[in-house]
Amino acid sequence: MSSASPACRVLLASLLVIDQKWGWRLCDPFWRLYFNRDPGASVANAKRRVPLAPRQAVLVPAWCDAHGTCINPVRHFYVHFETPGLPDAWIRRVCPDPLLLPEDGVLTDMLDTLAGDDPGQAGWHLRVQSATAWALARGLEQVDRQALAELERPQGDLAVALALRTIDQRLAEPLTIAVLAHPSGLSEDHFARRFQAATGKPVMRWLQERRIAQAADRLLHSDEGLEAISRACGFANRFHFTRVFTRLVGTPPATYRRQHGG
Secondary structure, three states: OOOOOOOOEEEEEEEEEEOOOOOOEEOOOOEEEEEEOOOOEEEEOOOOEEEOOEOOOEEEOOOOOEEEEEOOOEEEEEEEEEOOOOOHHHHHHHOOOOEEOOOOHHHHHHHHHHHHOOOOOOOHHHHHHHHHHHHHHHHHOOOOHHHHHHOOOOOOOHHHHHHHHHHHHOOOOOOOHHHHHHHHOOOHHHHHHHHHHHHOOOHHHHHHHHHHHHHHHHHHHOOOOHHHHHHHOOOOOHHHHHHHHHHHHOOOHHHHHHHOOO
């Protein structure tokens, strides 16, 4: 199989004004790129606080458990994006903290222009995609070289690869270890051991987190109701969905949708 690729997929990009209300937990299955026009905001986790200085790009990696703080009105340009080629377990281990990107005149000019342009302009979203990919590349320059080298190694466990593909394609279905193990011909126990060795997580934990990741995407980037989202993401009902989402993300889904616009 081919090695992983750090390509990115933009979910949402916008400019808004944040203020003292911007103080909630930022724990998401997608990355955030921040580029502010004014001082007064920052992001922090248990180990590191990163000021969102004017015209300074900052990345908050997927699943980074951080909090935002803002002390006065700030013009705030943000991009939500996914990195399908980077495994969640790798991101959590290698990029646990917010990343202050190095000074880069090209990236600064790109983001500064995007923040001031009308999103309705032709080519605006394509330019957002380019700027986001550039920012991700600069962020990954801060990652240990050995960790980056892991992404270049062929992913050799076909049984696990098939299961991962099945999970992403059939999240709404009642998947079990037996269903996921069947294409490989492995016993459930053998498959489960190989899956955890390859991903670092038990099968059902991985499945649950992928369901929550898709649900978070739908909460922020669609107007679907909680019942529809819970069904589409494979939860028994909205109450089960709310319980699991709150445990993993730290806030109920309705509150998450209301708060996490930026």
